[in-house]
Amino acid sequence: MAVALSMPGVQRGGLSCLFDLLPLCPGATRFPRRVRLTEAADYQRVFKGRCYRLNNSWMTVLAVPNQLQHPRLGLAISRKVARNAVARNRVKRVTRESFRHWQTRLDSLDIVVLGRNGVAAQPGKVLDTALEKLWIKLIEKCAGSSSN
RNA sequence: GGAGUCGGCCAGGCAGUCGCUUCGCCCCUUGGGCGGGGAGGAAAGUCCGGGCUCUACAGGGCAGGGUGCCAGGUAAUUCCUGGGAGGCGCGAGUCUAUGGAAAGUGCCACAGAAAAUAUACCGCCUGUAUUCGUACAGGUAAGGGUGAAAUGGUGCGGUAAGAGCGCACCGCGCGGCUGGUAACAGGCGUGGCAGGGUAAACCCCACCCGGAGCAAGACCAAAUAGGGGAACGUUCAUGCGGCCCGCAUGGUUCCCGGGUAGGUCGCUUGAGGCCUGCGGUGACGCAGUGUCCAGAUGAAUGGCUGUCCACGACAAAACCCGGCUUAUCGGCCGGCUCCCUCU
RNA sequence: GCGGGUGUAGUUCAAUGGUAGAACUGGAGCUUCCCAAGCUUCAAAUGACGGUUCGAUCCCGUUCACCCGCU
DSSP: OHHHHHHHHHHHTSSOOOGGGGGGSTTTTOOOGGGBOOSHHHHHHHHHHOOEEEEOSSEEEEEEEOSSSSOEEEEEOOTTTSSSHHHHHHHHHHHHHHHHHHGGGSOSEEEEEEEOTTGGGSOHHHHHHHHHHHHHHHHHHHHHHHHO
């Protein structure tokens, strides 16, 4: 686990990138455009590859490894899941905010978060804690597969 | 004070912190720093109208569609304002696809004599016959009955009984007059009843509408390719879309082979908005000062903390604008009407 | 975003403005030793609201839901 995380950490910052010091790193919790999935081909790669698949009662996380030095996030909240645009945007914002805080702890993955039925009815804090559990599970799964 | 009616406005505030996007400046190196801006009254539905773009700067005819009292406003409208007529309400107010039914066609189930050329079930009256029960012939449409709707209404005269048969008033038609820009209203004269409803049935009349829509369209770059074979021959093919005319372009069609990937602009200065003044009953218009107020492209306005209150509804721009409709927690302001009480 | 289309029993479809019908399904009964099949019978619907009309599934608005096409 230490091997898997120290390699990108050295190339990324050059500073000490230990977990307890991460929130102090400047620029570590930003969310610029290069951290997002911007093309349809990227989404197709994630949907076709689906190396990792994690579930929750309100959302599904798909992920495949990428060649970059950082994770990327894409969102797919369909109109069927959230009726109006306000609810869809709220779900996207909560997800982005959670990803923004957790991105330094994730591996180099292309991640797509899918909304499931009932996601629009949940308040933001419930979704936030649910996403935290999903990120932790994803980190554990990546660590297990890379050590194998 | 209560009840009601009409119109307008607001759509959580403040502070800290971590983020997103855009513009300007700076360090300039991939990135970063500072400062400014950053969803709505409906952004929604896409029901109308326009701008803009391409196609003939959209032309003629047919077809098709829309609208429908009058006048005005507007870029334009199925919108708005004012007025007329009719319905509802004690009233303030409110609603109305509100032209034409003697241009023609169709329909009006059931019931009813008859649903529109006309006609008579129960009745009323007269005559004839009579077995006195009624039958037949004629006149009539007042009354009853049917129906959503029944051949002008009321009264008097008249009559065998009745009937616009006659008269008065009302209604209706026609012709002047007066007021009004007009719709229409008032009043005069005259006709003597012409004749049901339905046009949100076809239709007639008047006016309007070419088509597609920013995934419109323009530019740049890359790649493939500009090739081969066959057939037809301007009375053709394409643009071109319901049809024809017309206009523009020039080879056209089929088969084989090959290929489809993006980026930039359009993109926000506009029939813009604030304030003041003037004109107008009003919608609105004119003038002046001064202003820039989202422009994203997997799609930005949020997360956390503190605090205050009325404890926060419906809801997210995607080319732009004007209307309409629908959803909506609440709060504030104003005009008017009715009822009750007090002075 | 733009442009089209459709809503009828539980399902698939009909119906000139005049009582909304058929098939399958469901319930009950008959038949059979029992089941199936068959026969008889019953129940069940015009997406919602408003308007025109004497009277709307039908005509006209508004609204809701669903489907299709255009990168």
